[in-house]
Amino acid sequence: MPSDTTTASVGDTARAGLDRLWSRGTAFLGCPIAIMGGAMSWVSEKHLVAAISNAGGFGVIACGAMTPDLLAEQIAGAQALTDKPFGVNLITMHPQLDDLIRVTLAAQVGHIVLAGGIPPGTAVRAVKDGGAKLIAFTPALSLARRLVRSGADAIVIEGSEAGGHIGPVSLTVLAQEILPHLKEVPVFVAGGLGRGEAILSYLEMGASGVQLGTMFAAAVESIAHANFKKAFIRASARDAMPSVELDPRLPVIPVRGLVNQGTRKFLEHQAETRDRLVAGELTKDAAQLVVERFWAGALRRAVIEGDVETGSVMAGQSVGMVTEEKPVAAIIQMLVDQAVGALSARAG
Incomplete structure (x- = not known):
């Protein structure tokens, strides 16, 4: 039977292995755990975003239909709650997109996610000229390469298992189509993720990190109504x-x-x-x-x-794995422990 010392050594080695697998993602985001918060309108506001970043992940404010003034308030509110890095998700079809980018850059937010369509060239240039890192979504390898050529610093591929607006292809297929072939920039995967073992599998395929939304929607720090959280827990x-x-x-x-x-x-x-x-x-x-x-x-x-x-x-299909209202830090730790446990089991 292995000693406690041996078990601890295996666990430490496994955690080091996990850190190596998502090191490109953590270096890009500037946080110790390459788990991005999905941008959920009305949910991904300053409290949840700060909680994710404070727990070692990377929170992302969902701008949605916010005005520039409201976005500025949300950014300032998040900065008052955390000194850790976080990002802002902007919808490319927003009529005030240029103003929203200016507000975000003025607040010295280091990462901007442009979602909801192909980012306009003017927006890409504004983000890059402002010194922020640009993250973009893609449903196909050809578009991913085009986005990288135009200036995207990282890519998110989101499968149809995700909540909210979705594409037609599952993450399982997207990952096989894109991860082995797109090496120029970090690639984060999203859609239906709810356990550390699944996160580990995509990291081993070449992902640099993951994005999760549904798992955080019913967290303690989420401002969502109690009825909303109960619906998630029951589903x-x-x-x-x-x-x-x-x-x-x-x-x-x-x-x-x-x-x-x-x-x-x-x-x-x-x-x-x-x-x-x-x-x-x-x-x-x-x-x-x-x-x-x-x-x-x-x-x-x-x-x-x-x-x-x-x-x-x-809600995404991972909603079935939301079984109780838990603090963000506990959710992230659970996912990390599961991934480390899977690596430890192999070593054992």
């Missing part, structure tokens, strides 16, 4: 489903969330709108706008007001 992976497109004439951007009354009403709303389109009561553009407006304010209703019946409860 299984099968409850987190992508929104359904009823008619291809009215395209729906897939959003993964917990099925509720709002989900069912959305189908009815699409049917009613389609009938009005067919009857000539609405043009195609007007009908599309009517469909898109259905969820306006629905995420805030769920997260802030606790309306988990008609609101939008965005």
